[in-house]
Amino acid sequence: MPECQSYGSCGHQWGMTNIQFGFVVFEKCFHCNGLRTYFTKEDTPILGDKYREGDHFWSRVENAQSFRFDLKCNQCNALEKFEDLMGLLHCTGCLPDCEVEILQKKYEGKRTWILVAFGFLPQAKEKPIPPYKLDILTDYFNQRRDTSRSRIKIVPFNLIKDLSLCKGDFIHDVEMLSLEPPQGRKPVF
Amino acid sequence: MTTKDLIEKIELKPLSKFEGREINGVFISDMLSDVMAKAKSGNLWLTVQTHKSIVPAANLVDVSAIIITSGKQVPPETIELANKYSIAILSTDLPIFELVGKLYGLGLGSK
Numbered sequence: 001m002p003e004c005q006s007y008g009s010c011g012h013q014w015g016m017t018n019i020q021f022g023f024v025v026f027e028k029c030f031h032c033n034g035l036r037t038y039f040t041k042e043d044t045p046i047l048g049d050k051y052r053e054g055d056h057f058w059s060r061v062e063n064a065q066s067f068r069f070d071l072k073c074n075q076c077n078a079l080e081k082f083e084d085l086m087g088l089l090h091c092t093g094c095l096p097d098c099e100v101e102i103l104q105k106k107y108e109g110k111r112t113w114i115l116v117a118f119g120f121l122p123q124a125k126e127k128p129i130p131p132y133k134l135d136i137l138t139d140y141f142n143q144r145r146d147t148s149r150s151r152i153k154i155v156p157f158n159l160i161k162d163l164s165l166c167k168g169d170f171i172h173d174v175e176m177l178s179l180e181p182p183q184g185r186k187p188v189f
Numbered sequence: 190m191t192t193k194d195l196i197e198k199i200e201l202k203p204l205s206k207f208e209g210r211e212i213n214g215v216f217i218s219d220m221l222s223d224v225m226a227k228a229k230s231g232n233l234w235l236t237v238q239t240h241k242s243i244v245p246a247a248n249l250v251d252v253s254a255i256i257i258t259s260g261k262q263v264p265p266e267t268i269e270l271a272n273k274y275s276i277a278i279l280s281t282d283l284p285i286f287e288l289v290g291k292l293y294g295l296g297l298g299s300k
Binding site: 016019021065066067069088090113115141144145146149150152169170171172173 | 208210220221222223225226229230231241242245246248249250251274275
């Protein structure tokens with residue numbers, strides 16, 4: 001049972017806690033074309049770094065300055081850990097028949113904005129972030145905003161029709177250390 | 190103070206379409222992660238970053254406006270996305286330090 005459900009009738013007012021800044025690293029295997037991601041507090045992971053691991057030849061294709069956190073209820077101290085959350089992706093509407101874009105269109109009129117939660121790959125493909133945690137994340141972002149103007153809805157990444165074609169943007173600090181806007185991001189999948 | 194009051198008082202240039210709203214403080218950072226972790230709903234966000242990713246970050250946190258300082262040019266795709274989300278993007282030629290001085294003088298620093 002999730003920890004938060006053991007606190008009975010508390011309505012939960014979530015706050016961010018255990019904030020750690022670091023990097024989300026994207027690695028690709030140029031042998032099997034697999035993608036994996038992980039969080040590290042290492043100071044400057046080197047882009048292009050290559051190494052072999054069994055049958056895989058991993059190469060770091062992108063580093064994104066990011067952070068991880070947990071959510072804690074300010075009223076009952078319930079704690080939900082989000083160490084499995086890699087980041088939130090903003091849908092760019094690249095695939096008209098993608099479930100995320102369909103949802104986005106559906107909710108746009110209600111001024112509810114969709115963001116896609118990603119777990120770390122490849123584990124998240126087998127074990128996605130459970131829906132109740134995405135609901136908690138949705139509650140957290142809505143509790144701290146003026147919901148009379150607009151709302152946020154967090155959805156799972158398995159709604160994306162084809163990851164290899166997705167051109168969504170992670171809300172990460174990729175190339176943000178440059179003062180010039182990057183000339184379009186490389187697709188990471 | 191509202192975003193519309195602020196635009197008049199310190200001659201900010203609105204770049205996107207938005208509805209005026211109350212400002213409840215100021216947050217300064219050029220990192221999205223920092224903004225997502227620490228900025229509060231209703232804050233003004235001061236930055237020199239102009240990449241379109243600033244818009245979903247600002248929307249997620251529900252800032253009252255993004256102020257692009259130091260006369261940085263904002264790409265059209267960033268403004269287009271801001272229009273979609275009704276996120277106020279304002280620009281000024283002032284560097285952040287001078288802008289902060291003016292905002293503090295208007296009483297925003299005490300919130």
